[in-house]
Amino acid sequence: MAIPVTPFAQECRILAHQETSDAVVVDPGGDAQVIIGALEQQGLKLKAILLTHGHLDHVGGTRALLDKFPEVKVYGPHRDDEFLLTTLAQQAAMFGIENSGSFECEYVGDNEVLKLFPDASFKVLHTPGHTPGGVCFYCEEENFVLVGDTLFPGSIGRTDFPRGNFADLENSIKTRLYTLPESTDVMCGHMGDTTIGQEKSSNPYVRG
Ligand SMILES: [Zn+2]
Ligand SMILES: [Zn+2]
Secondary structure: OOEEEEEOOOOOOOEHHHHOOOEEEOOOOOOHHHHHHHHHOOEEEEEEEEEOOOOHHHHHOHHHHHOOHHHHHHOOOOOOHHHOOOHHHHHHHOOOOOOOOOOOOOOOOOOOEEEEEEOOOEEEEEEHHHHEEEEEEEHHHHEEEEEEEEEEEEOOOOOOOOOOHHHHHHHHHHHHOOOOOOOOEEEEEEOOOEEHHHHHHHOOOOOO
């Protein structure tokens, strides 16, 4: 389920296990009360939070979620985005959006596997370019990848933010995303979803 949060309509995801009702929230950028309401309405138990990168529209609601669910662990992004997580107040001023406060997270490494559900795991793909510590989370069992702001339907992430780099982004998309099976569903941080095959054949910025 996708919930648009913040004025940037960042698509926060709730991934839930149908039998156990365990849930993982991906990129809670803000509007934490809306996310909490959705979890409660569906009777879900939040187990973990995944963060694709350190931009405030992806992490701004994390502190508020942890205040409500203190036992929940936060995984990601890669440590190279630490400079963003330590400057959330400045980001709030720059983006003009709310910041629910700083939080502890477990930085993840390339190819690390997070076994968050009994029958589904998330492999970390370090994909610098939009930010240096940006990661994607690939779930092979369910055939999808969470890409944050690395790749969009017919577009790619901006590289004009601090420490963004187009060559890195192009390399990340080509070597880490376009090498996944073409049927893989791509869940993007904005602008909806796509597939690896669709972008490989028609993305105007990075061709497969
Ligand atoms: Zn971003
Ligand atoms: Zn974003």
